[in-house]
Amino acid sequence: MAEAPYPGRGPSRLVPVLLVVASFVTVSVVAFQLATIPPPPTFTMAIDSQPPGVSFSIDGVKHTTPFNGSLVARSHTIIMPSHAVIDGVTYNFQRWSDGPADRSRGFVLQGNRSFSASFVRTVATLPVASDSYAATFSLSTNGGKKFLADSLGHPIVVYINGQGQVAVTVNHGDPMKDAWNPPFVSPRGFSRPAAVLLTDDEMHVVGEFQSSVRDLVVHLSRDPQGHVTGATFDPAIPVEDRGGYASAVRAHDGSIWAVWNRWDGPVGAFTASRLVAGHWTPGNGWTKQVIAIDTGNTERFYPIIIERPDNFKLYVFANRGEGSPDRRFAFVSAPFSNGNWTWGGADLSYETIASRGITDSVDAAWDPIRNRVVVVNDHTGTPSYFAFTLDANDVKTHFDTPDFAIVNNDWGSILVDSASGDYYLLFMETYGAAVGRACYTRWHGGLWSDFVVLDENPSDAAFRPSSVPSSHKDVVFARGSVTGSVEIRYARIP
Structure with a gap:
């Protein structure tokens, strides 16, 4: 503190002077400029x-x-x-x-x-015949082959007409554009045929005649160009007194194997359902044996029989009738050895979520590329199908379809493209009356496609793919009421 005179006042006095020392601090403000993010290209x-x-x-x-x-x-x-x-x-x-x-x-x-x-x-569908009987009596059973071809490649369709006659029609040109011949017809009284072309001149039609199984032999006459010009029908041979829903196949040795359902007991009070196998050989005719019996469930079997070309083993698959209390699916096989087939025991529960009824009968076909049998059947209560294959060792591999965006599905059948190895599952999108538009789904590259509409007509029923391996993917199906006279149409999947 210093002394200083105070001007104009008396004696000097001490005046306090405060010296303030300011410390200056430089504050740097750093501004961060956010980078502008450009929009994605x-x-x-x-x-x-x-x-x-x-x-x-x-x-x-x-x-x-x-x-x-x-x-x-x-x-x-x-x-x-x-x-x-x-x-x-x-x-x-x-x-x-x-x-x-x-x-x-x-x-x-x-x-x-x-x-x-x-x-x-949507492919054009062409008429084959206009006088077919209801689908459930004519084209319905998957086990009964009805779309054949002779050694010259002429397609042959076998069906039941509205008079209950076996009708045989042939196309000698291109079925995509050429008309089918007027049918040759048998006597009346038949239903649900299973046709086997034994030779180009002889056909066996195993079917129902007044609630019995009969073998109707058809002799085909031909002109020098191989065109079928006529057909004669032998008297039907009785095979089983109480049977029906037959399936038949020509075996590799020229014999015929067939299977059908037979009931035990009086009508309305059946005590059992049986699967019966019949074997026809030239000169000896028919022999038969029971290969499965079910006394707990008397609903009929809807069977199909197929022979493996690689080892000649016979397979029989069968779903059950509409009133079945369960959804089981039967399987029985017969290995071939030393010139004979031997039937093994039946597995009545080979599948447990199978469909019931004739409009959902099981179907099977041979895959010549992968050497396996392909089997399809409806998943009852769902808009889908289960599918599986069997290899030479009977190893089963499932590859079920997804649920399709449809109301309901019936009449499922399987077709194998022998050139590409693709599978075509054919079915009808039905609306409660077992008829509807014709559809298919394709299995390719390990996946099922979405369904494709083949024919938009709302009254289609009962697909029958060609039973001869081909890359043409030919099919026939019924059009009309499921209980009345219907038309048979032909189509080729693109």
Whole structure:
């Protein structure tokens, strides 16, 4: 503290002076500038179809072909419909232009891209016959082969007409454009035929005649070009007094094996259902034996028999009648050794979720590429089918279909494309009366496709694929009331 005079006042005095020393601190303010994130890039996406005008979705948003727009660079999913109706015409999804057959595809967009989807028009179905009896008496049983071909490749269809006669019609040209011949007919009283073309000149039709199993031998006459010009029918041979729903197959040695259902006990109070196997050989005629019996469930068996070409083993599969208290599915086989077949024990519960009824009969076919038997049957109560294969060691492998977006399904049958190895499961989308539009699903690359509509008519029933291995994928089916006179139509799957 210092002394200083105070001007104009008396004696000087001490005045306190406060010296303030300021310490200056420099504060640096650092400003962080946030980097601006650019929006993700977009690329041009072009999607068209043949024909145009198909409604589809990208990431769940609906669009119509042709589509041209910009999409963000990321993962996207395009879904085409299984079928589209354009100007009143139904088109079925076939494949993408770059190959995939799945109508749903995901991709990562990293540049401009384009896709094109191919749709095919519902195939034309051509008339075979207009006088068929109801499907459940004519084309219905899967076990009864009715669509055959001779050694010249002429397709032959065997059916029951409205008079209860076995009818045989042949096409000597291209069934895609040429008419079928007027049918040759037998005496009346028959139903549910199972036809076996023993030679080009002799056919056996194992079927029902007034609640019994009969063998009707048909002799075919031909002109020098091999065209069938006539048919004569021998008197039907009795095989089983009380039987029905026969299935038959020509064995590798030229004999015939057949199976059918037989009831024990009086009508209305049956005590058992049996599977009976019959064996026809030239010169000896028919012998038969019981290969399965069920006394707990007397509902009929709906069987199919098939012979493996690789080891000649016989398989019989059978679902049960409409009133069955359970959903079991029977299986019995007969290995071939030293010129003979020996039937083993039956497994009445080989499958436990099988269908019931004639409109859902089991079907089976041979896969010549993978050497296995393919079996299909309806999953009762679901819009799907179970499917499995059996290899030479009887190892069973399931590859069931998914549930389809349909009301109901009946008349399931299996067709094997002997060229590609693809399977075609044929069925009707029915609406409570066992008739509906004809559909199929294709097994390719280990997956079943979505269903494809083959014929839009709402009164189709009872598919019968050709029983001769072929890449043509030919089928016949019934059109009309399931209980009245119906038309038989022919189609070729594209």
